Amino acid sequence: MKQDIAHNNYQADAAIEVKDLAKHYGDVRAIDGISFEIDKGEFFGFLGPNGAGKTTTVRVLTGIIGPDGGSARVMGHEAGSLEAKQVMGVVPEMANAYLDLTAWENLMLMGELYGVSSGERQERASGLLRQLELFPRKDGLVRTYSKGMKQRLILCMALISDPRVLFLDEPTSGLDVQSTRLIRRMLQELNRNGKTIFLTTHDMDEANDLCQRVAIIRKGKVVAIDSPEKIRLATSNLHSVLVCLDGCIPDEELERLPGVNGLKNHGDKYQLYTDDPGNLVVNLVNHCSGRNVQIISLSTLAPSLEDAFLALTGGESQ
Ligand SMILES: Nc1ncnc2c1ncn2[C@@H]1O[C@H](COP(=O)(O)OP(=O)(O)O)[C@@H](O)[C@H]1O
Numbered sequence: 498m499k500q501d502i503a504h505n506n507y508q509a510d511a512a513i514e515v516k517d518l519a520k521h522y523g524d525v526r527a528i529d530g531i532s533f534e535i536d537k538g539e540f541f542g543f544l545g546p547n548g549a550g551k552t553t554t555v556r557v558l559t560g561i562i563g564p565d566g567g568s569a570r571v572m573g574h575e576a577g578s579l580e581a582k583q584v585m586g587v588v589p590e591m592a593n594a595y596l597d598l599t600a601w602e603n604l605m606l607m608g609e610l611y612g613v614s615s616g617e618r619q620e621r622a623s624g625l626l627r628q629l630e631l632f633p634r635k636d637g638l639v640r641t642y643s644k645g646m647k648q649r650l651i652l653c654m655a656l657i658s659d660p661r662v663l664f665l666d667e668p669t670s671g672l673d674v675q676s677t678r679l680i681r682r683m684l685q686e687l688n689r690n691g692k693t694i695f696l697t698t699h700d701m702d703e704a705n706d707l708c709q710r711v712a713i714i715r716k717g718k719v720v721a722i723d724s725p726e727k728i729r730l731a732t733s734n735l736h737s738v739l740v741c742l743d744g745c746i747p748d749e750e751l752e753r754l755p756g757v758n759g760l761k762n763h764g765d766k767y768q769l770y771t772d773d774p775g776n777l778v779v780n781l782v783n784h785c786s787g788r789n790v791q792i793i794s795l796s797t798l799a800p801s802l803e804d805a806f807l808a809l810t811g812g813e814s815q
Pocket residue numbers: 522525526527545546547548549550551552553554
């Protein structure tokens with residue numbers, strides 16, 4: 498991938514260009530020489546577990562901190578420059594609305610900071626608040642908002658300047674279902690209307706549902722850049738059912754159940770891998786009742802990011 502980028506100059510249609518970017522904190526290589534390009538109008542995911550370097554990358558790209566090495570450009574402007582800041586909207590990891598102002602006042606203040614005219618900021622604020630279902634509460638103090646409402650307001654604030662590129666750092670992490678759904682729907686619509694979106698997440702389903710391309714990041718390095726379909730395929734047979742039985746059924750018998758792709762023993766439990774956990778649970782329950790063996794506990798497990806990394810990188814640890 499580095500070679501691809503090295504042999505040509507930055508592309509004119511790139512919205513975000515990152516080349517050999519590095520950022521260290523003492524001995525910790527938070528970003529360890531990453532390179533990628535994102536096209537204008539692309540919905541790009543930055544997927545990785547906690548501590549992978551997602552927030553550090555967003556902070557460099559949005560100009561909060563400077564890199565130790567390499568370069569980053571947004572819409573052709575150097576990250577951190579005023580020009581770059583003017584074309585972007587940011588939903589940072591930590592919310593930053595004023596709690597003792599209303600949602601409306603926060604939006605007016607943000608619009609003013611970005612030099613949006615009074616008429617325009619009122620019109621945009623009304624539209625955004627309606628889309629994110631906050632309009633009826635627009636005159637309430639942000640202090641009285643739920644976490645999900647605050648996050649929806651932060652998204653409105655990021656959009657008040659009608660930015661061309663939107664950065665979001667785990668925007669739905671820990672939110673209620675309704676806020677998550679509203680935010681995801683809004684992002685899809687923004688992207689349909691041409692906005693470039695850079696979204697970090699540790700949620701493979703979110704990356705699968707929203708993104709056109711995903712960089713998989715681990716320990717400050719990009720380990721793969723792939724379509725979500727590739728991640729989906731790599732992880733689809735990594736679902737599993739964990740079961741504890743009050744009685745003995747031989748491993749071979751469990752492995753032969755329809756839908757089982759593999760089996761692991763964990764102490765007194767069996768972990769059965771499958772791409773269809775719902776169906777496997779039914780088969781398992783039927784089989785056990787036919788053998789007069791009781792099920793003590795049973796749970797279904799989604800693939801972990803660690804499993805996905807191993808599947809996508811062919812078992813390499815980096
Ligand atoms: N301000 C900081 N000072 C020291 N270490 C930091 C700082 N910010 C991040 N790190 C470290 O850099 C690594 C990447 O962190 P971060 O970018 O926050 O990851 P992510 O957002 O993917 O969870 C982690 O090991 C983290 O502990």
